[in-house]
Amino acid sequence: MTEQEPIHRHFIIYKPYGVLSQFGSNDSKQQSKKFLGLLHDFPEGIMPIGRLDEKSEGLLLLTTDGKMSDFVNSQKVDKEYYAQVNGDITREAITQLSKGVEIGFDGKKYQTKPCKVFKLDAIPELPIRSQKIRDDRHGPTSWISIILNEGKFRQVRKMTSSVGFPTLRLVRVRVGNIHLSNMQVGDVVEVLDLI
Structure with missing residues (x-):
């Protein structure tokens, strides 16, 4: 048996x-x-x-x-995130993010792997967050999609900060086909x- x-x-x-x-x-x-x-x-x-x-x-x-x-x-499974960042993100910043940037991880410098990054044409339809995000009176914000197949601690936040556009809201929208x-x-x- x-x-x-x-x-x-x-x-x-x-x-x-x-x-x-x-x-x-x-x-x-x-x-x-x-x-x-x-x-x-x-x-x-x-x-x-x-x-x-x-x-x-x-x-x-x-x-x-x-x-x-x-x-x-x-690192076989993609994870997609929508990030609302502070400021109107530039093409240069998106290119830098997609090629990989240097972030701090475990007290050392870490080079992120190349990934797919693009600016969203419209604000994504997401539920309202329980804690209010600052409004547009404090300057513009923009939304990007970042597709990674790695996941270091606070990686997306560290990546957007490293190119001068700190993350205000971060939502994971996809894992693989889900x-x-x-x-x-x-x-x-x-x-x-x-x-």
């Missing part, structure tokens, strides 16, 4: 702004923080695939399958498979 493969569970969520991409902590410094467990009663052994920092929002995949997590985190589509902030959808 062969041993049966465990049945894994997978979820797609729209991580809200201000929620950490992890499950509870006993760390006293994090007692006031919000965790993913507030959104749904997830099964035991669930883990986020990659992370979105506390101030970032959008598509986050969760699974009980470690192999699936490793595959999605590998899109945020019409999901609303805090939505949790269980799916049969992720990839």
Whole structure:
């Protein structure tokens, strides 16, 4: 008799702004923080695939399958982000971002890999963020799409800052073939498979 493969569970969520991409902590410094467990009663052994920092929002995949997590985190799967940046981003800055820029990571300098970057023609239709972003009285903003297949800590924010256009809002809209589509902030959808 062969041993049966465990049945894994997978979820797609729209991580809200201000929620950490992890499950509870006993760390006293994090007692006031919000965790993913507030959104749904997830099964035991669930883990986020990659992370979105506390101030970032959008598509986050969760699974009980470690192999699936490793595959999605590998550099074979694209992740697309929409970033609202401070200022009217220039063609030069977009070219620099797409060729790769130097950012700080773990106390060292890191050269990001070439990626796809373009300016969005219109403001994307996204749910309103819970915390207000400064308005246009403080100067123009612009939206860009950045498609990466790596994911260092706060990478997109560090990249846009390095070319002089700090990120004001960051939303992950796609991982591989999975899109945020019409999901609303805090939505949790269980799916049969992720990839």
